[in-house]
Amino acid sequence: MPHPASEPAPGTFERGLVLFIHEVHKVVGKSAARFEDAYRDGWMPTLAKGSEARLLWYFDLAHGSGLAYRVITVTAVEDGAAWARLAERLAGGDLQSWARHLDGLQHESHGRIMTPLEWSPSIGLLPEISGDPGVHEPTMYMEDTMWPHPGKVGEYIEKSGDVYRRSLGAEGSRMHMSIELSLQTVPGAGRYPEVTLLQKLSALPPLIHLLINDIPPEVTGPGSWMHEALELRDQWRSKLLRTAVWSPLQ
Amino acid sequence: MLFMHETHKVIGRHASAFEDLFRDEWMGALARGEGARLLWYLNHAMGSGPAYQVVTITAVSDGAAWEALARRTLAGDLSELASRLEACRYEVTGKMLAPVYWSALQKVDLAEMPADGREHELSVYMQDTGWPDAPLDDYIELWNHDYWQFMRKTPPDKKLLDIQACFQVAHGSGIRPEAILMQKIVNFSTLGGLLTNVEEYDPDTWPGSYMAKGLELRDQWESKLLRTSSWSPLW
Numbered sequence: 001m002p003h004p005a006s007e008p009a010p011g012t013f014e015r016g017l018v019l020f021i022h023e024v025h026k027v028v029g030k031s032a033a034r035f036e037d038a039y040r041d042g043w044m045p046t047l048a049k050g051s052e053a054r055l056l057w058y059f060d061l062a063h064g065s066g067l068a069y070r071v072i073t074v075t076a077v078e079d080g081a082a083w084a085r086l087a088e089r090l091a092g093g094d095l096q097s098w099a100r101h102l103d104g105l106q107h108e109s110h111g112r113i114m115t116p117l118e119w120s121p122s123i124g125l126l127p128e129i130s131g132d133p134g135v136h137e138p139t140m141y142m143e144d145t146m147w148p149h150p151g152k153v154g155e156y157i158e159k160s161g162d163v164y165r166r167s168l169g170a171e172g173s174r175m176h177m178s179i180e181l182s183l184q185t186v187p188g189a190g191r192y193p194e195v196t197l198l199q200k201l202s203a204l205p206p207l208i209h210l211l212i213n214d215i216p217p218e219v220t221g222p223g224s225w226m227h228e229a230l231e232l233r234d235q236w237r238s239k240l241l242r243t244a245v246w247s248p249l250q
Numbered sequence: 251m252l253f254m255h256e257t258h259k260v261i262g263r264h265a266s267a268f269e270d271l272f273r274d275e276w277m278g279a280l281a282r283g284e285g286a287r288l289l290w291y292l293n294h295a296m297g298s299g300p301a302y303q304v305v306t307i308t309a310v311s312d313g314a315a316w317e318a319l320a321r322r323t324l325a326g327d328l329s330e331l332a333s334r335l336e337a338c339r340y341e342v343t344g345k346m347l348a349p350v351y352w353s354a355l356q357k358v359d360l361a362e363m364p365a366d367g368r369e370h371e372l373s374v375y376m377q378d379t380g381w382p383d384a385p386l387d388d389y390i391e392l393w394n395h396d397y398w399q400f401m402r403k404t405p406p407d408k409k410l411l412d413i414q415a416c417f418q419v420a421h422g423s424g425i426r427p428e429a430i431l432m433q434k435i436v437n438f439s440t441l442g443g444l445l446t447n448v449e450e451y452d453p454d455t456w457p458g459s460y461m462a463k464g465l466e467l468r469d470q471w472e473s474k475l476l477r478t479s480s481w482s483p484l485w
Contacts, residue, residue, distance in 0.1 A: 023422055082313070083422070084313025084316070087421040103426075108427065109425070111419075153336065184324075185344075187254075187323045188308075188423070189346055189422070191341055
């Protein structure tokens with residue numbers, strides 16, 4: 001899908017490939033509030049002092065839909081060199097004490113570094129993302145992570161943009177949901193092949209309908225995306241995520 | 251310098267094709283660029299864990315070099331070859347590693363790393379991965395003070411392992427807290443003793459003191475016995 005020449009192409013920035021650090025934190029339950037404080041009062045404003053990294057989303061995995069006390073954070077860095085500088089700050093620089101503090105508030109975190117698919121919507125320019133975003137109504141997301149069959153990742157990425165993304169945006173779409181960011185794992189920093197879609201829900205009733213009803217045959221039958229995409233993948237996982245009220249992106 | 255650690259879950263019937271592609275094409279293709287070289291190609295020793303698993307470790311000079319390699323792999327001159335490798339495996343799991351401050355291995359001279367598939371003897375590594383329930387920095391310090399400092403002074407005839415590198419996971423590319431030791435096995439009879447004997451450790455003398463102190467920081471780790479291929483650049 002071509003992009004206007006005046007806009008930055010998804011995944012690119014002035015100097016390189018925008019990278020997204022996606023982390024799933026297994027938080028110590030009794031320290032959950034302090035964990036959130038560490039991100040809101042520490043990580044987010046610290047990154048905002050520079051121009052090459054920003055916290056984008058702070059999500060809680062919705063209780064009742066999966067594992068308890070799981071937080072997902074998504075941090076963007078402007079390119080590989082900026083990521084390496086951030087990693088050095090955490091391993092032995094000015095952010096080492098913050099990382100040590102966080103070690104006491106989480107059992108562990110699982111991170112992966114991702115880059116946008118060619119057809120992904122753009123998050124805009126990093127320096128324009130606030131490190132002091134104020135308070136908003138929380139927003140629900142459905143995060144889908146797929147593992148295409150061996151040798152099929154390229155075709156899956158292409159068709160998920162051509163078919164799935166368009167179907168979400170079509171008039172009469174069952175799910176009131178839009179893809180905010182579509183990512184794949186960068187080789188060497190996570191499982192590959194793996195594709196993740198961050199999808200914002202604009203209304204809850206369609207989600208509830210999806211949860212409590214069987215999927216109708218017209219959605220799963222021959223010719224449908226659900227049916228045809230089985231040639232490309234049959235394993236994925238959905239997570240229902242709720243933004244923190246202070247999350248920079250909602 | 252950063253080290254890209256990848257665990258490949260290979261499709262068994264394509265195991266030879268996978269290794270051939272790595273040796274005959276991927277290793278040389280990396281060497282045609284300036285910022286990355288394959289260091290180790292290791293087979294998880296059958297009989298000690300999962301079947302058809304390969305571990306590769308690739309050195310990249312810095313974050314920009316890793317990004318350049320990723321660009322080549324995803325949409326550049328390596329993408330077609332990457333697709334053929336992908337067709338030979340179920341999946342690959344990667345993490346970017348940074349050497350800890352006391353690691354013997356900090357940098358490698360990329361230009362000096364052989365990429366021509368020259369053959370040599372096989373060697374076996376014990377790769378230990380530990381997950382502390384204490385701050386990661388404290389665990390890395392324990393390994394330095396109570397393990398590495400003693401192991402390096404062990405007389406050669408009593409040595410089981412040569413600790414060649416110690417890494418931590420670079421931010422956001424894997425699990426935190428996690429640290430990794432790459433240890434070359436230098437005495438296979440001592441390894442046999444380790445596997446077959448129940449050791450009674452005295453907590454007041456090393457190595458019992460290390461085992462006791464270690465439990466204060468972690469009780470979960472995993473050892474993998476990895477055997478180099480006959481052409482692995484490091485072995």
